[in-house]
Amino acid sequence: LSRLLFMMGPGGVGKTTLSVLYGYYYARCKNQKTLVLSIDPSKRLAAELNLELNGNIKSIEAGFDAAVLDQKAIFDQMMERFIPQIVNREKLKKHPLYEAASNHFGGAVEYMALMKIEQHLTEYDLIIVDTPPDLHAIDFLNRPEVLSQFFEHKIFSWLIKPAYFAAKIGLVSVASKAFSALARIVGTRQITNIIDFLYHMMPFIEGFHTSAEKMRVHFHASSSRYILIHRPDNTSYKSVLELSKALKNLGLKASCLIQNQAAQDPLPERLHPKDFLYKREEVKVQQSIEKDWHEHQNPTEKIKFHRIYQWPNLPLGKIDHAKIAIDVF
Amino acid sequence: VSKKITFITGKGGVGKSTLSCIVAREWSQGGARCRIIEQSLDHSISRYFGVPDSLDQHQAVSANLDIINVSPLGCYQSFLKHEVNLGSTFMSIMQGKGMYSFVRMLPGVYELLLLGRIVFEAKEVDHLLFDAYSSGHFLKLLATPHSLVEAGLGGRIQEMVEKITEYLRIHADIYVVTLLEDYAFDETLEMLAGIEQLNLSPLSHVLLNRVYYGTTDPEYQKTEAYEQQFSLLKKYKDTLGSKVPLGLCRLATPEPQSIEMIL
Numbered sequence: 001l002s003r004l005l006f007m008m009g010p011g012g013v014g015k016t017t018l019s020v021l022y023g024y025y026y027a028r029c030k031n032q033k034t035l036v037l038s039i040d041p042s043k044r045l046a047a048e049l050n051l052e053l054n055g056n057i058k059s060i061e062a063g064f065d066a067a068v069l070d071q072k073a074i075f076d077q078m079m080e081r082f083i084p085q086i087v088n089r090e091k092l093k094k095h096p097l098y099e100a101a102s103n104h105f106g107g108a109v110e111y112m113a114l115m116k117i118e119q120h121l122t123e124y125d126l127i128i129v130d131t132p133p134d135l136h137a138i139d140f141l142n143r144p145e146v147l148s149q150f151f152e153h154k155i156f157s158w159l160i161k162p163a164y165f166a167a168k169i170g171l172v173s174v175a176s177k178a179f180s181a182l183a184r185i186v187g188t189r190q191i192t193n194i195i196d197f198l199y200h201m202m203p204f205i206e207g208f209h210t211s212a213e214k215m216r217v218h219f220h221a222s223s224s225r226y227i228l229i230h231r232p233d234n235t236s237y238k239s240v241l242e243l244s245k246a247l248k249n250l251g252l253k254a255s256c257l258i259q260n261q262a263a264q265d266p267l268p269e270r271l272h273p274k275d276f277l278y279k280r281e282e283v284k285v286q287q288s289i290e291k292d293w294h295e296h297q298n299p300t301e302k303i304k305f306h307r308i309y310q311w312p313n314l315p316l317g318k319i320d321h322a323k324i325a326i327d328v329f
Numbered sequence: 330v331s332k333k334i335t336f337i338t339g340k341g342g343v344g345k346s347t348l349s350c351i352v353a354r355e356w357s358q359g360g361a362r363c364r365i366i367e368q369s370l371d372h373s374i375s376r377y378f379g380v381p382d383s384l385d386q387h388q389a390v391s392a393n394l395d396i397i398n399v400s401p402l403g404c405y406q407s408f409l410k411h412e413v414n415l416g417s418t419f420m421s422i423m424q425g426k427g428m429y430s431f432v433r434m435l436p437g438v439y440e441l442l443l444l445g446r447i448v449f450e451a452k453e454v455d456h457l458l459f460d461a462y463s464s465g466h467f468l469k470l471l472a473t474p475h476s477l478v479e480a481g482l483g484g485r486i487q488e489m490v491e492k493i494t495e496y497l498r499i500h501a502d503i504y505v506v507t508l509l510e511d512y513a514f515d516e517t518l519e520m521l522a523g524i525e526q527l528n529l530s531p532l533s534h535v536l537l538n539r540v541y542y543g544t545t546d547p548e549y550q551k552t553e554a555y556e557q558q559f560s561l562l563k564k565y566k567d568t569l570g571s572k573v574p575l576g577l578c579r580l581a582t583p584e585p586q587s588i589e590m591i592l
Contacts, residue, residue, distance in 0.1 A: 010371070011463050012342010041465025042340065047512065096481045104476035105437030106469035133341045133463055135370045150434040153427035178428060181419035187483025194482075235347075235373065242371040272552060 002035075002124045004117070004218060005328065006141075009229035010239035011133040014260040016044040018229060018308075019130040020066075020316045025325035027064035032125040036066040039113035039140065040132040043068060048316070055116075061317070065124075067116075074112045074119075075102035082207030088200065097197045110140040111147075111208060118211045121218070134239055138246045141219060144212035145250075151209055156202060164199040167192045225255040225328050232262050232286035244303070255328055256304040257293060262286050264309055331356065332502045332532070334451050336471075338461040339506035340516050344538040346373040348506055348578060349460040357393035361455040365396040366447060372398055374460060397450065404442040405429060411449055413485050437480075440473035445489055448496050464516060468523045475527070494529065502532040504576075509537055509561045514568075521573060535569060536576045537562070 005022065007015040016038065023036040035057070038045035045051060046068045051058050055070030083089045092098055101108055117127060131137035163179045183191040198205075218224065228243055230236040244254045263282040271279060286307070293305050306326045311319055337349045349365055357363040364387075367374045372382040374396045380388040385403030387395045409415075409423055422428060432438050451457035461467050474490040482490075503524060507517040517535060524533055542558035562577075569575055 010342065011340065011345075041469070042463060042516070043465070044516075047515075096479065100476040100480035101436055104469070104472055104479075106440040106466065106473055107436035107438075109469070111436070132466065135368070136462070136466060138370060146430075146433055149430035153430045155427060155431045155434075158427075159431070177418060178422045181415055181422050181428075183484070184415060184419065185413055185423075185484055186486045190481060190483040190486075231342075235376075236342075238376060239371040239373070246370055 001121045001218065002127045003223040003225070003329065004221075005126060005128045005225045005227065006131055006137070007128065007227050007229060008131050008137045008240075008243055009134065010236050013229045013231045013236050015133075015229055016040070016048055016130050017316065018227075018258070018260060019045065019128050020048055021319075021321060022128055022325055023060070023064050023066065024317060025321040026126050026128075027061070029322045029325075030327070031063070033063050033123075034065070034126045034128065035120055035124045036064075036128045036130065037069065037116065037120075038067075038130040039069045039109070039116070040130055040136075041069075041071075041109060042132070045130055057120075069109065069113055069116050071109045071112045072103045074116050075108070077119075078112075078115050078207070079204065082204040092197070092200055095197050097194065110136075110143045111212075113140055114143055114212050114215050115208070118215055134243055138243070138250070141247075141250055141252065144216035144219075147205075147209045147212050148216075150205075160195055160198050160202070163191075163195045167195060219250075219252060223329075224252075226252060227256060227258055227328060228254045229258045229260050230289075231260055232282055232289060234285065234289070237289045237292075253301070254303050256306055256326075258326075259286060259289065259305070259307045262307045262309050331456060333456060333500035334447065334497065334502075335456065335458045336461045336467070336501060336503045336531075337458060337506060338467040338503060338520070339463065339536075340513055341463045343506045343508055343513060344578075345463070345506050346377065346460050348504070348536065348538060349458045350374060350377045351578075352504075353394055353456070353458050354390075356456050357391060361393065362453075363394045363456045363458065364450060364454045365394075365458045365460060366399060366450055367396070367460040368399050368443065369460070374398065399443070399446055401433065401439050401442070402429070404439065404446045405432060407446050407449065408442045412445055412489055437473055437477060440470050441477060441486070441490070441493075443470065444474060444493050444497075448493055451500070464520050464523075468520070468527070471524070471527050471529060475529075497529055497531055501529075502534065504534045504536050506536045506538050508539055509542075509558050509565075511561075514561075514565055518568070532574075534574045534576055535565075536578055537565070538578045540577045540579055542577075 007019045009015055019036050023034050026032040027034045036045065043053065045066065046053055049060060049066050051066055051068050053068055053070060055067060055073040057065045057067040059065050079089055079093065083092065117129065120127060131140065159176065159178050162176060179191065186194065226247055228240040230240045240257060247254055263279045263286065265283050267276065267279050267283065290305055297303060308324060311324055337345050339345050353363045353365050365374050375382050375388060375398065378390045378396065380390055380396065384398055384400045387397050389395045409420065415423065447457065447459055462470060474494050478487060478490050505517050505520050507513045521533055540558065542555060542562055566575055
């Protein structure tokens with residue numbers, strides 16, 4: 001199965017750029033068949049690599065592919081996988097809730113991201129996942145747990161299934177208190193509709209759950225890497241500290257902290273005087289962050305610190321990857 | 330001339346949180362009661378003001394300004410308490426862990442609860458700023474109420490959706506924060522198109538952050554980048570036309586403490 005590498009951090013620190021850089025690095029310098037997958041709906045990866053937004057995988061060069069998640073496309077594919085009977089599937093697809101869930105609702109994209117990665121687990125040596133900014137990345141990693149909570153509480157057997165059959169024989173009045181409570185909130189006719197949809201979608205949700213559990217195991221595998229990225233400023237550093245804590249709460253461990261876009265140290269001589277003052281401050285900040293990071297580490301489980309300096313403004317395929325990237329495996 | 334609710338969005342890293350803080354502080358110093366709401370892991374707003382990190386609790390920054398970081402569970406509980414008036418039997422079922430696991434699993438629900446919470450939190454103050462998600466997630470958030478009605482939900486949810494939509498239509502506007510850089514601005518244009526499609530009709534503004542063009546500092550005026558910023562500024566202004574108001578946030582120092590805003 002593919003090894004997984006997650007690029008995580010607040011917005012604007014260079015997650016997408018580093019995902020592409022590492023894609024080139026592992027494909028060219030380490031001979032790994034690599035997929036860079038963006039699950040961030042901001043589509044930065046698409047712009048960077050000229051990708052289409054239909055979720056299709058594009059070959060960037062030999063051994064290096066890339067794709068952007070297309071929520072709707074993968075939802076439809078998963079329908080085919082988990083609901084094989086065409087009649088049932090087509091009926092569900094016509095349901096008004098289907099369009100909303102597969103295309104419009106927030107929160108569905110995180111489920112789809114899980115499915116997309118799982119779909120390609122056997123095809124690549126390495127999958128680099130370009131995640132959405134901070135909180136949303138944790139939300140994604142936590143999805144298997146959200147699904148498993150739903151199953152642990154046996155919602156299907158005590159709520160959905162009885163309500164479905166009660167409605168079928170026209171005896172909504174005998175349905176559970178929970179059903180009545182929901183009916184008051186979303187409307188009596190509508191709750192029957194929702195229950196009907198969920199009842200028939202159960203194989204799909206169960207399929208998700210199974211895949212999500214598989215992904216959860218993979219998240220915890222020793223071959224998975226979580227890279228925290230920040231820029232040399234205290235705000236983005238604080239954000240990655242929180243991310244690191246949130247990972248720990250999920251039972252995962254950050255592999256290293258990357259300080260991206262760091263100023264050259266020592267500073268080059270030809271600088272505008274104002275730039276010089278600015279850059280000198282930057283260097284001070286980046287050093288203090290490094291110091292703080294090392295001081296607050298638990299000595300038994302030290303997480304490495306890597307600094308990546310600003311590199312010349314060249315297309316990402318043309319830079320010296322071996323010189324900039326640091327092997328994280 | 331600001332509306333009651335201001336959503337601050339934009340590409341990651343353009344300075345949404347910092348601007349939320351600066352704008353809220355300015356407005357509150359002008360005498361208006363302001364509140365910032367965020368939903369984040371890193372408590373960036375409370376850190377900016379140096380008040381304790383907390384979830385679902387108001388933290389006072391000054392006499393006229395407070396902040397709150399909300400959680401999914403908090404929004405759900407607030408929804409049960411303030412939006413639906415069920416009797417105590419129903420209430421205890423809805424508050425149970427099982428029911429929450431159900432609600433949490435369903436896509437679209439949390440987004441609605443968050444919007445409901447924003448409207449609720451806005452009622453106690455003159456201005457509420459929401460330090461919102463970046464582009465893609467933000468559009469999904471705003472699209473949720475409409476999608477729920479399209480999907481055929483009714484009852485209290487429908488009432489709530491109508492209330493939220495109407496409230497946002499009248500009382501909300503959106504600030505899209507961006508930079509004087511083409512890649513950031515292109516994403517902003519996409520964002521504006523996305524907002525327009527939603528037909529919510531809150532007013533959008535574009536705020537260009539980290540601008541030093543127009544500064545009186547002679548050192549900056551000599552640099553090449555200064556001229557470059559001017560030509561970009563002109564280009565962006567022409568692209569947006571008169572439909573979308575454009576504001577500048579001038580950068581005073583590398584870590585911005587004060588910002589000059591022209592709206």
